[in-house]
Amino acid sequence: MIMDARSVPPGTVLEPEVCIVGAGAAGITLAREFIGSPFRVVLLESGGMHYDQRTEDLYEGQSVGRPFEDLTTCRLRYFGGTTNHWGGWCLPYDAIDFEPRDTLPYHGWPFSKPHLDPWYRRAQKVCRIGPYDYRPSHWGISPKEIPSPFSGPDFEVRILQVSSVQFGPVYAEELRRAPQLHVYLHANAFHFDAGENNAAVRELSVKTLSGIDFTVRARLYILAAGGIENARLLLTSGKQGGKGLGNAHDLVGRFFMVHLVYSGGVIAPAHPRMTFDFRSEGDYTGFGGKHPFVSFIGLPAASMRRRHLPNMMISWGYKFSPVVHAVNALKRVLEGEGPGGRLMADLSKVVGNLEGVADFAARKVLFGEGIPIEALEVHCASEQEPNPQSRVFLGSKRDRLGMREIVVDWQLVPEDKSKAIAILRLLGAEIGRAGFGRLHSSLANEGRWPSDFYGNEHQMGATRMHRDPKQGVVDENCRVHGVANLYVAGSSVFPTGGANNPTLTIVALALRLADHLKKVLA
Numbered sequence: 001m002i003m004d005a006r007s008v009p010p011g012t013v014l015e016p017e018v019c020i021v022g023a024g025a026a027g028i029t030l031a032r033e034f035i036g037s038p039f040r041v042v043l044l045e046s047g048g049m050h051y052d053q054r055t056e057d058l059y060e061g062q063s064v065g066r067p068f069e070d071l072t073t074c075r076l077r078y079f080g081g082t083t084n085h086w087g088g089w090c091l092p093y094d095a096i097d098f099e100p101r102d103t104l105p106y107h108g109w110p111f112s113k114p115h116l117d118p119w120y121r122r123a124q125k126v127c128r129i130g131p132y133d134y135r136p137s138h139w140g141i142s143p144k145e146i147p148s149p150f151s152g153p154d155f156e157v158r159i160l161q162v163s164s165v166q167f168g169p170v171y172a173e174e175l176r177r178a179p180q181l182h183v184y185l186h187a188n189a190f191h192f193d194a195g196e197n198n199a200a201v202r203e204l205s206v207k208t209l210s211g212i213d214f215t216v217r218a219r220l221y222i223l224a225a226g227g228i229e230n231a232r233l234l235l236t237s238g239k240q241g242g243k244g245l246g247n248a249h250d251l252v253g254r255f256f257m258v259h260l261v262y263s264g265g266v267i268a269p270a271h272p273r274m275t276f277d278f279r280s281e282g283d284y285t286g287f288g289g290k291h292p293f294v295s296f297i298g299l300p301a302a303s304m305r306r307r308h309l310p311n312m313m314i315s316w317g318y319k320f321s322p323v324v325h326a327v328n329a330l331k332r333v334l335e336g337e338g339p340g341g342r343l344m345a346d347l348s349k350v351v352g353n354l355e356g357v358a359d360f361a362a363r364k365v366l367f368g369e370g371i372p373i374e375a376l377e378v379h380c381a382s383e384q385e386p387n388p389q390s391r392v393f394l395g396s397k398r399d400r401l402g403m404r405e406i407v408v409d410w411q412l413v414p415e416d417k418s419k420a421i422a423i424l425r426l427l428g429a430e431i432g433r434a435g436f437g438r439l440h441s442s443l444a445n446e447g448r449w450p451s452d453f454y455g456n457e458h459q460m461g462a463t464r465m466h467r468d469p470k471q472g473v474v475d476e477n478c479r480v481h482g483v484a485n486l487y488v489a490g491s492s493v494f495p496t497g498g499a500n501n502p503t504l505t506i507v508a509l510a511l512r513l514a515d516h517l518k519k520v521l522a
Contacts, residue, residue: 001176001178001179001181001182001183002172002175002176002183002185003182003183003184003185004048004184004185004186005044005184005185005186005187005206005208005212005214006186006208006210006212008184008212008214009214010212010213010214011213011214011215012214012215013203013214013215013216013217014042014182014214014215014216014217014218015040015216015217015218016039016040016041016042016182016216016218017039017040017041017218017219017220017521018034018039018040018041018042018218018219018220018221018222018517018521019041019042019044019204019216019218019220019221019222020041020042020043020044020221020222020224021044021189021204021221021222021223021224021225021233022044022045022046022081022189022223022224022225022226022229022490023043023044023045023079023080023081023167023168023183023224024080024081024082024083024167024224024225024226024490025081025082025083025167025490025503025506025507025510026224026489026490026506026507026509026510027043027045027081027222027224027225027489027510028043028080028081028167028168028171028175029126029167029506029507029510029511029514030222030224030489030510030513030514031043031175031181031183032126032171032174032175033510033511033514033515033518034180034181034514034518035174035175035178035180035181036178037180037518038180039180039518039521040180040181040182041180041181041182042182042184042216042218043175043181043182043183043184044184044187044188044189044206044216045078045079045183045184045185045186045187046058046077046078046186046187046188046189046225047076047077047078047079047185047186048078048079048185048186049078049079049168049172049185050078051076051078051084052078054209054400055077055078055186055209056072056076056077056078057072057399057400058077058188058399058400058401058403059071059072059075059077059229060072060399060405061228061395061405061406061407061408062395062397062405062406062407062408063407063408063409063410064407064408064409065390065408065409065410065411066410066411066412066455067454068408068410068455069454069455069456069457071228071406071408074457074459075226075228075457075459078168079168079172079183079185080166080167080168080169081167081168081226082226082457083165083166083167083168083503084166084168086503087162087501088162088163088164088165089160089161089162089163089294089501089503090124090127090129090160090161090162090163090501090503090504091134091158091159091160091161091500091501091504092113092116092117092120092134092500092504092505092508093113093498093500093505094113094298094301094311094498094500095112095113095114095301096301096304096305096311097109097113097311097496097498097500098111098112098113098116098496099112101305101308103308104308104310104385105385105386106255106385106386106387106388106471106495106496107386107495107496108495108496109465109495109496110465110466110467110475110476111476116505116508116509116512117132119508119509119511119512119515120132120504120505120508122508122511123504123505123507123508123511124161124504126165126507126511127163127165127503127504127507128163128164128165128170129161129162129163129291130161130291130293134158134159134160134161136157136158136159136295139159139293139295141157141159141295147434147436148434148436149427149430149431149433149434149436150297150430152300153300153302153303154299154300154303154307154426154430155297155298155299155300155303155314155426155427155430156297156298156299156300157295157296157297157298158295158296158297158298159293159294159295159296160293160294160295160296160500160501161291161292161293162291162292162293162294163503184206186208186209186210187206187208188206188207188208188209188401188403189204189205189206189223189225189233190204190205190206190207190401190402190403191204191205191236191237192204192221192233192234192237192238192245192486193205193237194237194238194239194245194483194486195239196239198238198239198242198245198482198483199482199483199484200483200484200485200486201218201221201245201483201485201486202217203215203216203217204216204217204218204221207401207402209400209401218485219485219521220485220486220487220517220520220521221485221486221487222486222487222488222489222513222517223463223486223487223488223489223490224488224489224490224510225490226459226490226492227256227458227459227460227461227462227490227491227492228256228392228406228408228459228462228492229406230462230463230488230490230492231252231253231256231392231406231462231463231492232392232394232403232404232406234246234247234252234463234473234480234488235247235252235253235393235394236394236403236404245480245482245483245486246463246473246474246480246481246482246483246486247473248469248481248482249469249470251388251464251471251472251473252462252463252473253391253392253393253462254388254389254390254391254461254462254464255386255387255388255390255391255461255462255464255495256390256391256392256408256409256410256459256460256461256462257384257385257386257387257390257460257461257497258384258410258455258456258457258458258459258460258497259381259382259383259384259455259456259458259497259499260380260381260382260383260384260412260416260420260453260455260456261379261380261381261452261453261454261455261456262380262420262442262443262449262450262452262453262454263377263378263379263380263442263450263452264314264378264379264380264424264427264439264441264442264443265378265424265439265440265441265442265443266319266375266376266377266378266439266440267375267376267377267378267431267436267437267438267439267440268375268437268438268440269373269375269376269436269437270435270436270437270438271437294315296313296314296315297313297314297315298311298312298313298314298499299311299312299423307422307426309419309422309423310382310383310385310419310499311382311383311498311499311500312380312381312382312383312420312423312499313380313381313382313499313500314378314379314380314427315379315381316376316377316378316379317376317377317379318373318376318377319373319374319375319376319377329345329347333347376437378424378427378439378442380420380424381456381499382416382419382420382423382499383496383497383498383499384412384416384455384497385412385413385415385416385419386461386464386495386496386497387411387412387413389409389411390409390410390411390412390461391409391411391462392406392407392408392409392462393406393407393409394406394407395407410455417443417449420443421441421443421444424439424441424442424443425441427439428441458491458497458501458502459491459492460491460492460494460497460502461491461492461494461495461496461497462492463480463488463492463493464492464493464494464495465478465493465494465495466495469481469482472495473488473493474487474488474493477513477516478493478509478513478516487513487517489506489509489510489513490506490509490510491505491506493509
């Protein structure tokens with residue numbers, strides 16, 4: 001059942017077994033897992049079914065550290081959450097991302113990747129992607145196609161799968177039909193009351209922008225409000241004048257991290273007609289249909305261990321010679337665009353590059369050579385080192401509901417840049433050794449980050465997972481340390497960020513948490 005919280009009578013008390021805060025990838029996944037169970041579930045969503053600027057403005061906050069993305073544009077606050085504008089890139093975290101590493105501080109999860117594999121397999125179905133097999137050969141990329149710089153030992157071709165699932169539109173009807181599940185839209189979680197000793201949540205106060213207040217009293221509560229809002233709600237809750245819930249060791253909001261995105265430079269190929277297309281999209285046919293994928297270059301675990309490097313995802317942008325534009329123009333002419341097309345402009349391109357088009361066609365037929373490439377632009381997304389000084393905390397300003405706004409103090413450590421330089425230097429050496437070309441790196445020891453450097457929207461770490469309450473906010477089962485019935489779902493629990501996109505791992509952890517909570521409730 002889906003209803004509007006603005007129609008709830010003021011002062012109403014809801015008493016489900018489970019209360020989930022936030023209807024994004026994690027919250028919707030959790031709610032779906034309770035369909036058909038005997039447990040009553042309330043799912044609270046701050047927004048409605050569609051974008052609304054007044055609700056989105058509840059995300060407003062300040063940035064006082066490194067320049068950071070605007071907090072009201074990098075997230076979406078309505079049913080389905082940020083999956084309403086995500087790119088759909090899915091792949092599990094690498095095994096090494098879960099491992100403690102002596103040379104990289106604060107690394108390690110409470111469990112290994114093989115432990116999470118069963119839930120990763122289930123997450124594939126939730127995200128409606130292909131089989132749980134990420135070997136490039138399975139997706140039609142032959143080892144013989146891979147140029148030697150990217151076939152080991154220090155770099156390898158890898159693939160990710162692309163989901164088209166927007167969790168809100170796709171799963172709304174299923175949630176609407178579930179009798180034991182009540183979804184409340186326009187319902188903002190405001191404050192968890194956990195008594196004088198903060199030992200267990202007694203009730204959650206909920207507010208709407210229209211002025212309606214009501215209460216949820218549940219056996220179990222799950223925070224699934226996003227990488228920043230999870231920390232914000234913990235910090236603003238608990239007894240008046242306290243430090244918040246789960247914050248006995250001043251860890252809530254710390255270790256905030258994202259993926260570091262920047263241009264790595266340009267590769268000038270030794271052979272301008274090389275066939276190199278490892279980032280283009282393809283399709284895998286099977287597993288119930290066609291499934292798109294994208295390929296990229298990554299670091300093998302052995303290389304990361306041997307060289308003490310973090311993870312990085314490397315992809316390409318192509319700078320083609322003018323011939324490729326003429327070839328594409330010729331294709332459009334032959335296929336016919338009809339009235340309003342670019343016929344004259346295309347014919348002009350073909351005539352102006354007629355010799356080059358003929359040469360390309362001949363070489364393609366006779367030698368199988370690829371489209372002439374002037375350069376390969378290197379795009380990097382690298383792992384940020386966990387850093388306790390990078391944090392989110394509460395500011396003095398308040399939003400329309402009266403909740404204190406968040407302040408983001410995003411910080412890096414010197415190793416973030418020095419390790420990125422080391423990886424690009426290694427890439428340049430491998431490219432030169434293989435005779436593939438030459439890398440003109442955009443990073444140097446004495447220089448700054450490239451001008452296009454930024455931290456992306458993959459917000460992680462602010463309620464990190466660790467068995468030791470002195471090193472983490474939640475335990476290995478995502479329960480807030482010291483609070484008996486409060487759990488956290490989403491990327492805020494990630495102890496490390498790896499380089500891979502986080503959504504598939506968010507869904508896998510939500511499935512794992514749902515299985516655990518059913519046992520707790522039984």
